[in-house]
Amino acid sequence: MRFADRLFTPRGKRHAGGGLAMMAVRASDGSRRRQSLGAEIAARGSAVGFDPTRDILQKVFAMFDHRKEHRRRAYLGATITFNERSSVVDCLVRNLSEGGARLEMAHPISLPTEFEVTIPRRGEYWRARQAWRDSLALGVTFVPSDSGTDVSIESARRIKQLQSERDALAKRLAEMSEPAI
Incomplete structure (x- = not known):
């Protein structure tokens, strides 16, 4: 049967x-x-x-699907980041809704309960919490941010780059304004 x-x-x-x-x-x-x-x-x-x-x-x-929102099928490359953005794992978003997503990874890996999910192609970023897990697939719910200080990975990289450029310009300006002896 x-x-x-x-x-x-x-x-x-x-x-x-x-x-x-x-x-x-x-x-x-x-x-x-x-x-x-x-x-x-x-x-x-x-x-x-x-x-x-x-x-x-x-x-x-x-x-049997009792989700609050309808999930749309997807096939998008994404990244999972954790440990203060020092650890990055590539994954696929297989379906997506306003409140969560289903992610698939190439290899089983241990993840924290909460982490960040980024879809670079769409420029989207969420703080996420694990809802369920099997060996390679993972269901997440998106967590609303507690403060308005959450910044996407791309924005954080750009901020870091601009700060280093500002420091280099300040150093150069200081060198130029020193009197020649």
Whole structure:
């Protein structure tokens, strides 16, 4: 028996070609009704590019998704920084919402409970807290900043560069204003 068959078959009943497996379906008027998987596949089977297992699993998992905000699928390169921005880990943002994200890393790594997530391509930066974790994937919730002093990594680097340029100019100005003896 396939995973999808076990998932949809009512308890104690044998799967009989999709006739017994049921799922909730939302109609165009917004009402919900129960429909057998066989009827769902028959109704949508003529659609071009229809993959019954994938499409039906997406519907079922959406029923169990109790997030406050809708998560949009994404494929964005990001960085996780911690230890006062001295440690950096590359990751992928796989889905994103206003309140959180799902991140995937190439290798399992130990991370602190709170850290910073930056998406350089979009110029976005968040303070994040781990919500759940498995070996390579990580769910985070974005933490509102307590103070208005949070600065993105790019801004911090630029500030540091400008401060060093200012110090170099001040030193040069001091050298120029010294009287020649």
